[in-house]
Amino acid sequence: MPYVLIIHEVADYDAWKQIFDDAAELRREAGERDYQVLKYANNPHKVVHFSSWTSLENARHFFESPQLVKIRAKAGVRSPEFIYLEQLESGSLGDGD
Template sequence: MQYVLIIHEVEDYASWKKVFDEAADIRAEAGEKVYQVLKYVDNPNKVVHFSSWTSIDDAKRFFESPQLVKIRAEAGVKSPDFIYLEQLESGTL
């Protein structure tokens, strides 16, 4: 399984979430399969987007595309950190 962890601050969570939701179709077409959105307990505008992807290459192509750079600017995203991950193991305790 391939994952992407994105940590970024947004100007306003509600505005960011609207743009995020509107981009659901293009995220799915690009290869995003499942996602979670989390926030820092002490900062509601510090957002974590964790998602699984069809491949790391698909994720990089999407997140580094000019289209997404524009969408991030419209959503008020400040300096995102992208971390590309491959699963080694999972379990339930």
């Protein structure tokens, strides 16, 4: 399964999150299937968006589009880093009992 890991700094998390949520339908139509939003434990302005996609080609096309460049600017995103990933394996270690 293809994944995208995006690390970026946001000026205001709440403002960024509103724009992120407003773009949910755009992301779904582009091929995003599932996502997680995380933050650095020591820096609330560093946000990680981890998502699964229908294809890496769809993800690249979406994230590199002029429309997304404008949305990121409006959301106060600084210096995004995009990491495109293919899954090799996954597993669960259970609860240890």
